[in-house]
Amino acid sequence: MYIVTGGAGFIGSNIVHGLNARGITDILVVDDLTDGRKCLNLADAHIRDYADKDDFLRRVQAGEDFGRVEAVFHEGACSSTTEWDGRFVMAVNYEYTKALFGWCVERGIPFLYASSASVYGMGPTFREAREFERPLNMYAYSKFLFDCHLRPLLPNTRSQVAGLRYFNVYGPREQHKGSMASVAYHFKNQLDESGRLRLFEGSDGYGPGEQRRDFIHVDDVVAVNLWLLDNPQVSGIFNVGTGRAQSFNEVARAAIKWHKGGGIDYVAFPEHLKGRYQSYTQADMDALRAAGYASEFMPVEVGVPKYLDWLAQNLG
Numbered sequence: 001m002y003i004v005t006g007g008a009g010f011i012g013s014n015i016v017h018g019l020n021a022r023g024i025t026d027i028l029v030v031d032d033l034t035d036g037r038k039c040l041n042l043a044d045a046h047i048r049d050y051a052d053k054d055d056f057l058r059r060v061q062a063g064e065d066f067g068r069v070e071a072v073f074h075e076g077a078c079s080s081t082t083e084w085d086g087r088f089v090m091a092v093n094y095e096y097t098k099a100l101f102g103w104c105v106e107r108g109i110p111f112l113y114a115s116s117a118s119v120y121g122m123g124p125t126f127r128e129a130r131e132f133e134r135p136l137n138m139y140a141y142s143k144f145l146f147d148c149h150l151r152p153l154l155p156n157t158r159s160q161v162a163g164l165r166y167f168n169v170y171g172p173r174e175q176h177k178g179s180m181a182s183v184a185y186h187f188k189n190q191l192d193e194s195g196r197l198r199l200f201e202g203s204d205g206y207g208p209g210e211q212r213r214d215f216i217h218v219d220d221v222v223a224v225n226l227w228l229l230d231n232p233q234v235s236g237i238f239n240v241g242t243g244r245a246q247s248f249n250e251v252a253r254a255a256i257k258w259h260k261g262g263g264i265d266y267v268a269f270p271e272h273l274k275g276r277y278q279s280y281t282q283a284d285m286d287a288l289r290a291a292g293y294a295s296e297f298m299p300v301e302v303g304v305p306k307y308l309d310w311l312a313q314n315l316g
Contacts, residue, residue, distance in 0.1 A: 001069050005030040005053065005100070006076030010174040011114065011166070011221055013041035015073050018222040020046050028066070030056045030076060041173040057096060060103045071229055072104050074113035080180065081118065081139045093142035098149065101161070110160035112228055115237060117167045117214070117281060119144040126214075127284040128165065128237050136276060147237055160232045164224065167241030167283050170303070171218030172310045183248060184215075184304050187255040188311050191262050197252045201266045204279040208266040209249035211279040214241035217303035220295075227293055234291045241283025242297035254304035 002019055006012035007029030016027055025046040032053045033039060051059075053076055059066075078092045097113060104111040117126060118140035125132045130148075135141040147163055154161060170182030190197050199209035206212070224240050249264070256262040269277075298306070 001026045001028055001048065001067060003028045003030060003066070003069060003072045005056070005072070005074045006114075007031050007047070007073075008033060008038040008041050009075060009079075010041075010177060011169060011218060012073065012075035013038075013045065013173045014171070014218045014222050015075065015225055016042065016045050016047060018226055022226075032076075035176060037176045041176070053096075057099060060099055063103075069107070069109050071110040071112060072100065073225060074100055074111065077114060077139075077143075079139060081137050084138055086138050089138040089142050090145075093139070094145055094149075097146045101146075101150070105157055105159055105161070108159040110162075110229065110232055112160075112162050112164065112225055113146075114143075115147055115163040115165045116140060116143040117165045117239065117241065117283065119147065119165065120281075122278060123280060125284070126167075126239065126241075126282055128239060128287050150237070154235060157235065160228070161235050162228050163237040164221075164240045165238065165283075166221060167214040167216050167239070167281055169216055169218050169221055171307050172314070173218075175315060182215075183251055184255065184300075184307055185311070187252060188308055191255060191259045195259075195262045197255065197262060197264045198267050199248050199252060199264055200269045203269045203274070203277065206279050209252065209264065210247045211277075212245035212247050212282070213278070214243070214245055214281045214283045215251060215300050215303070216241050217298045217307065219306075220297045220303075223295055224288070224293065227295070231292065236287065236291065238288040238291065239283040239285055240288070241281075241285065242299065243283050243285035244297075244299065245280060245282035246300050251300050251304055254300050255308065258305040258308045 004012050007016050008031040027047040028049045029047050030051045078089050119133045119135050120126050121134035121136045135144045170184040174181045201208045
């Protein structure tokens with residue numbers, strides 16, 4: 001059996017589909033379906049069972065045996081960067097991850113979990129080292145703190161443990177995220193509605209729409225997860241981006257080209273984001289490459305049209 005927490009969410013459901021593509025269907029999905037729209041991410045997937053996240057945690061804390069578990073992909077979290085209820089975020093993200101980590105280590109089960117590039121705050125260096133980490137919100141802090149908890153334990157942990165610091169992920173099955181969905185998703189909607197895309201004016205020394213992020217297609221994220229599954233000797237904390245910063249203008253141009261027309265409007269940079277907005281992110285990929293991951297990552301010129309094709313075929 002494979003366990004995927006957050007398995008009805010964006011990255012989790014894509015991991016489920018990635019396992020299915022390998023012929024694996026013995027999957028326990030763990031999630032919170034209070035937002036029932038997330039079930040649509042699994043409507044075309046094959047899984048063995050589902051467990052509510054709170055029920056699953058109780059079973060883990062009770063030391064329950066789920067039979068032979070090949071690996072745990074821990075993608076579940078409160079991912080809202082605007083949630084300031086610290087007790088809630090720490091319970092759902094930090095304490096939950098600690099409990100599941102301990103359960104896996106005790107049984108020698110590979111534990112692959114979602115960390116976040118948000119731990120780096122404003123950057124400008126995005127390398128997996130403490131001196132470059134300065135989280136700016138509760139979500140980032142909860143991810144950062146578990147990474148700190150893990151580091152001294154890794155040398156004496158015999159089973160595989162890998163934390164993946166995802167950068168700006170976009171792709172299929174994120175539509176339930178609403179305002180938190182990627183710019184590529186919002187660009188598709190804006191083009192359909194008005195034929196015009198809205199980008200921020202210049203900030204932090206960048207021209208209009210020239211703020212840059214490391215945009216990574218979710219298929220590449222899944223590929224990294226499955227590569228780690230195939231290489232249980234690899235443990236550590238790894239950035240998962242493309243290693244290349246691309247501008248919002250580049251994403252916009254890729255969307256407009258796919259749409260066969262459209263334009264860009266630059267809107268005033270919001271006051272409340274000044275000083276708290278990442279105008280630049282670029283993953284340092286040396287650690288993952290040194291661990292042996294050799295596959296290439298899609299630039300936005302490839303990944304965005306691929307995603308927009310999926311949206312057109314599946315969501316109209």
